[in-house]
Amino acid sequence: MSEYVLELRGITKKFPGVTALDNVHFKLKPGEIHALMGENGAGKSTFIKVITGVHAPNEGEIYLNGQKVEFSNPKEAQALGIAAIYQHVTNYPDLSVTENIFMGHEKVQKGTRRLLWKQMHQEAKEILRSLGSSIDPKSEMGALSVAQQQIVEIAKAISTNAKIIIMDEPTAALTARESEELYKIAEELRDQGASIIFISHRFEDMYRLATQVTVLRDAKYIGSWEINAISNDDLIVAMVGREITQVYPDKKGKIGEELLKVNGLSKTGYFADISFTLHRGEILGLTGLVGAGRTEVCQSLFGIMPYDKGKIELNGKSVSIQSPKEAMKLGIGYLPEDRQLQGLVLQWGIGRNITLPALSSIGKKGWLNEKKEASIAKELAEKVHVKANSIFDLVSSLSGGNQQKVAVAKLLTKDLDIIILDEPTKGVDVGAKSAIYEIINELAAQGYGIIMISSEMPEVIGMSDRIAVMRAGRITKVLDRAEVSQEVILEAAMTDLSKKDAG
Template structure:
């Protein structure tokens, strides 16, 4: 492939105390799906924000269709035909599908300069049909599934004639059938010449969909490979710097005593008759499709939404958990699926987030012992290798992976003997 529509060379981007990108190269061809992979904190999100004009690089060059460009804001990137679709759809839930598709670039009547609603709904319908999607453009977005909201966002990208489409973790909340439908649309876009950057933690998605894959590690460019010429194990080795057998060595695990037993747990319209046992030193997976009730079961155990029926036994004793405060007292912690909405206070710094559940431990006559608070935050930030400019840095400025580490550090700081994650 040599028909590059987008090319980045030597991109560097730093934030206070953190070098997020260090000389990264990346290129994208028309009519290809190029996967961008790496561990949490590798620099994927920062690179996407550079491409979309959210961040400006400290060094390096961006070329679009062979011309050097500087995207000083997202609007400029959009005007060049670059659009992004994120893990969580960015839609206006109480507006119609058509209004969302043409938000910011409505069709106007030639004489009155008023919005031509008839034309907008007609064009929205045409865009949806071109994607093979059966949706009424008059429908409010609020009632749509995540998968269908993503289709609306793809249609919006096509409405501005996007030539580069960035898809950031688009399959994380989809069922297998919805993933297949999405991939079918992505292939159709690729075949019509759209260039697609595909970001996913699921390597099976990469190998099923992408033509090429670029690997980042700790802000460095590791390499680009044709998907047909590389194996998943080789990509993993590029991502982490070691072989799979060294990452996940076979270990003999001694199963401890039962510490948590759930018996017949039920919650109306959420889950029914859930029973399992968790042993000390065991990692127990709770699997199921989106909407199967996994999150609701965890919330019930943590007391966020207590169950209607069933029993919970902890260390052989039956317990009744009516709220998260009682769960914490019993030594149960909960890591939510949406860390930004439920797990963190984004405007606060790392120290404040880590110590928030145990703030009373640092209270002295109405004052906070900030030195003791800082030492506790430092202990757990170091244990989990939280990469930041300092403990004073706001968690909103951290990468997704480091934000997740802060959530985990917050609960570990409570020193729970039992953790529900």
């Protein structure tokens, strides 16, 4: 019996002009949760695809329980007990939960093509209950929350009798409570004998679950360590190749005159009586528990979700914002939380994405001035330090951090005063986070007023001049930087104003 359930030796994978994995090693023990970390673009996605049979390596060997294996396709990897759960859930939203769980390995009556629906529904129900979930197997997949969809993906892995489960950024879109539920499920699977590769940018995931961590950087294997044998600082150096001595930059600019005043803004069912101000050169953090109404408030300021009542003043003048087009004309830009679905056109080039909001200024009578378009795009891509071969590279080919930079550059094509950033570092690695913080700080120094929604308290504290804390659709407290701590924010985020008012 081998000491390792999975072993990769000297794996190299090349694509035209790119080495995606370069002599990578990895060892996974039975019943182990092993963290895999690295910046976006480090090779983690290719690593997953080699293990699951999507890509065959050009060099190197894969061993399962000491036996050398080669996969021609994902079906072969699945048959040997390997399953992957991806960050962006790959499901069939219009089909039932049961259909999603058994897709590709349906239960069929012997000698016929008749599907055994009753058996599949029952087995799906049993697997879901074993995961502590009460999801109805007959319900439509698209009607479930992201957290519930993750559970269905785990159920799918269990239904294939997977012994090696790869979890790719499973907590990226989950709340703290949902993440804790996922941790418990991962631990139960481990205790039942499964081995888990847990890929994450979040150190709290690693410390909470893993006993071992392997780091990839620039497609290369950097090293493996026991969790309690490597410091946070050393882990960051391993991931980014340099020390990040200061994650949050020093404030460069000065806070100027009032740009925005919001008074009593309300939207039935979402938020009520929202009041705050924003000044030129200021970063206003907007935080609170997920579901507190932060995004909805900012969508109303940008005209995506019209508000029912309240008053908005821009530069001292009362305005009514009914659409994103009106908001941008008034000098408000918005970076959505889901950059891939709402912020970017992934199959377009970098340049075309950046200049999309400014087509009217770079075209004439329906014709684009391509030279002018390329010039603007190149200037802005360089301004936010997008790493790419050229502005004609597809956005889909970029790492998460660089996609986020393109989304920020896109905002800068318009003449804006206010920039709203919804979870600007979600799903990006520690090195890219540091770069995005520097960009945000530079924008504030240039005189933009910035509203930054974030669920990460260290980020809010490290970046904001003032912090507005929300709970259940209301602002419970506005804090100055000097009086801020995680405890004060958490207390404000959990304060029930309705009970306080009633008392």
